[in-house]
Structure formats: structure tokens, C-alpha cells
Amino acid sequence: MPDWQKLVSHRLTHLALSERERQEVVAELAGHLEETFEALRRDGLPERVAVHRTLSQVTNWSDLQRKIYCARAKENTMNPRTSRLWLSFVTLAASIITLVALGFLGLQPGPLGSRPHHEEWSSHLIGGITSGPQVVNEYTVWLMMLPFVGALGARLSSRAGGTLRDIVISGVFPALAWLTIVLIILSFAASLGHGVEKLIAPVGPVGLIAVLVLIPGAGLLIGVLAYGAITKWRGKLAG
Amino acid sequence: MITSSAKRGTAELAILSVLERAPLHGYEIARRIEQQTQGDLHFTLASLYPLLYRMEQRGWIRGTWELSDSGRRRRVYRLTPLGKKKVSPLRREWNELVRALRRLTKVAHA
Numbered sequence: 001m002p003d004w005q006k007l008v009s010h011r012l013t014h015l016a017l018s019e020r021e022r023q024e025v026v027a028e029l030a031g032h033l034e035e036t037f038e039a040l041r042r043d044g045l046p047e048r049v050a051v052h053r054t055l056s057q058v059t060n061w062s063d064l065q066r067k068i069y070c071a072r073a074k075e076n077t078m079n080p081r082t083s084r085l086w087l088s089f090v091t092l093a094a095s096i097i098t099l100v101a102l103g104f105l106g107l108q109p110g111p112l113g114s115r116p117h118h119e120e121w122s123s124h125l126i127g128g129i130t131s132g133p134q135v136v137n138e139y140t141v142w143l144m145m146l147p148f149v150g151a152l153g154a155r156l157s158s159r160a161g162g163t164l165r166d167i168v169i170s171g172v173f174p175a176l177a178w179l180t181i182v183l184i185i186l187s188f189a190a191s192l193g194h195g196v197e198k199l200i201a202p203v204g205p206v207g208l209i210a211v212l213v214l215i216p217g218a219g220l221l222i223g224v225l226a227y228g229a230i231t232k233w234r235g236k237l238a239g
Numbered sequence: 240m241i242t243s244s245a246k247r248g249t250a251e252l253a254i255l256s257v258l259e260r261a262p263l264h265g266y267e268i269a270r271r272i273e274q275q276t277q278g279d280l281h282f283t284l285a286s287l288y289p290l291l292y293r294m295e296q297r298g299w300i301r302g303t304w305e306l307s308d309s310g311r312r313r314r315v316y317r318l319t320p321l322g323k324k325k326v327s328p329l330r331r332e333w334n335e336l337v338r339a340l341r342r343l344t345k346v347a348h349a
Contacts, residue, residue: 024304025288028265028314032284035266057284064285071292 150223175217
């Protein structure tokens with residue numbers, strides 16, 4: 001017979017209730033599965049078939065997790081779609097605020113000690129990568145902070161009862177937003193004027209996508225994965 | 240007037256109706272409903288518990304952990320005074336819905 005408690009606890013790892021509440025839900029659902037299994041066995045079903053029939057009570061654990069969260073969490077008054085959209089923008093705002101805050105803290109968008117001209121922003125922003133390991137600039141520090149932003153997005157989405165897909169999207173949403181912006185800039189580079197082509201020139205279109213989308217996206221994704229690993233580890237400890 | 244909640248309320252009414260007779264735990268609620276409706280209404284774990292938790296959040300039912308005769312810990316649900324008040328209006332709405340559907344199907348067959 002499977003360890004129903006362990007099974008349910010594993011499936012509801014991301015149920016963002018307090019640990020006590022989560023354990024209560026796990027115990028209750030595990031008890032239900034156990035009684036279902038025992039009844040099927042009493043009816044004469046072989047163990048393997050009984051386990052299969054018992055597990056068919058839940059076809060989508062993520063969906064059940066979300067529904068339980070929405071039903072139990074008092075503070076969750078937004079509907080799930082609004083909540084997911086809103087949280088994605090919270091992550092985007094957090095990433096932008098981080099970038100701006102680093103500038104205010106004295107880190108310049110270029111090699112230390114130099115203040116670039118406004119129109120040379122893109123080349124200086126990526127200076128930390130292209131100018132050698134001794135250079136610590138706003139971009140580099142910002143990249144190092146992005147995993148925390150990604151983890152924040154994942155955490156908020158998880159607390160709002162988001163599915164695995166929602167959690168990942170919420171965590172990496174800033175990269176998706178920047179991709180849209182970069183694609184718009186690239187599409188209209190020539191017609192936008194104001195030296196937009198000059199801004200792109202140092203890295204080229206592919207470099208711009210790498211610097212503003214792929215590398216930050218990877219940083220955000222690391223945060224999402226780290227959050228997932230931590231909650232899974234915490235769930236194992238509790239289970 | 241049948242409100243949009245009437246259809247949703249059917250499942251809630253089924254739960255309130257079985258709890259009106261006696262306090263029960265989740266598995267037993269599902270079993271009784273299935274038994275008393277001769278299998279027409281069937282609750283799986285996935286459909287039952289979100290509903291129970293929502294009804295508990297609304298204050299219609301209250302769950303408490305109790306030890307069964309077999310020594311098993313179970314969360315037993317019972318109706319609250321608010322839940323008892325809810326049974327009659329839900330039953331009335333559901334009856335209206337059934338009557339309306341009967342009228343509709345008679346028209347369709349005529």
C-alpha cells in the first residue's frame with residue numbers, strides 16, 4: 001500500500017498555506033485516499049488496480065492545489081487570472097526598481113568612475129560584460145540580483161495559487177516584457193530616429209536580445225528554480 | 240427567480256443535506272451522497288474538498304479533528320447555525336430550477 005501521507009504531501013508541495021494548515025490538508029486528503037483504497041480492496045480489487053482507481057480521484061494535482069488555496073486563503077480576493085496578471089507586473093516593477101535603485105546607490109551604467117553620455121546607454125550598460133572581469137557595473141550587479149526578483153515572482157504566484165506554468169511565467173515575466181520592447185525597437189529602429197541605430201550598433205540585434213532578454217531571463221529562471229528547489233526541500237523536511 | 244448560484248448550489252445543497260442529518264467526515268460525505276442518490280451524484284476527492292473548504296470559509300460548516308472508534312484521526316464536518324439557515328433557500332432555488340427545466344423539456348417535446 002502506498003504511503004498516502006507522503007504522496008499527498010509531495011503533490012501539494014507548493015500549497016502556499018501556513019505549514020500547520022498545509023499539514024492538516026495533507027492529512028485529511030491522505031485519509032480520504034486511504035479509506036477509498038481500503039474500500040476498493042474490501043470489494044475484492046487487486047492492490048495494483050485499487051491504487052490506480054484511488055489515484056484517479058485526482059487527475060490534476062496542480063489544479064486541486066490552486067482550488068484548495070483559493071478556498072482556504074482568506075486574503076485571496078482577486079480572481080486567479082487577475083491575480084496572475086497583476087503578479088507578473090509586480091515582478092517586472094521589482095526588476096526595474098532594482099535597476100534604478102542601483103543607479104541611485106552610485107553604481108553607474110558603465111565602468112566604475114565614468115559617467116557615460118545618455119545616448120551611449122546600451123554600450124555602457126553592457127560594459128561590465130564586454131570590458132573585462134575587473135569591471136563591476138550596474139548591469140553586472142543587477143544581473144546578480146535578478147534571481148531574487150525571479151524567486152519573488154515565483155513566491156507571489158505560488159501564494160496566489162498559481163499553477164507551475166503561472167509560477168514560471170510570473171518569475172521570468174520581466175524578460176518577456178523586455179523581449180517585446182526589444183522586438184519593437186528592432187522593428188522600428190530605422191524609423192524611430194534619435195540615434196536608436198547607434199544605440200544598438202555596439203552589440204547588434206542578437207547581442208541586444210542576449211543582453212536584455214536571454215541573460216536576465218536566465219537570471220530570473222535561476223531564481224524560480226531555486227525557489228522551487230527550496231520549497232520542495234522544505235516540503236520534504238516537513239513531510 | 241432562479242439565480243446563477245442555483246446550479247452551483249446543487250453540490251453545496253447535497254453536502255448540506257447529508258450534514259443536516261449527522262456530522263460526517265469527507266470520505267463519508269462523498270459515500271453517503273453517492274449511496275443516497277444511487278450513484279447519480281458522485282464526488283471525487285478533487286471535487287469535494289475545495290467545496291468543503293469554501294463552505295467552511297463562508298461559515299456554513301465547521302470541521303474539527305476527532306478520533307474515530309478505529310483510532311483514526313478524521314476531520315468531521317458539522318453544520319453551523321448559518322449553514323442550517325442556508326439549507327431551505329438553497330433547496331427552494333433548486334426546486335425552482337428543476338420545475339423550470341421540466342417546463343422547458345415539456346415545451347421541447349410538445
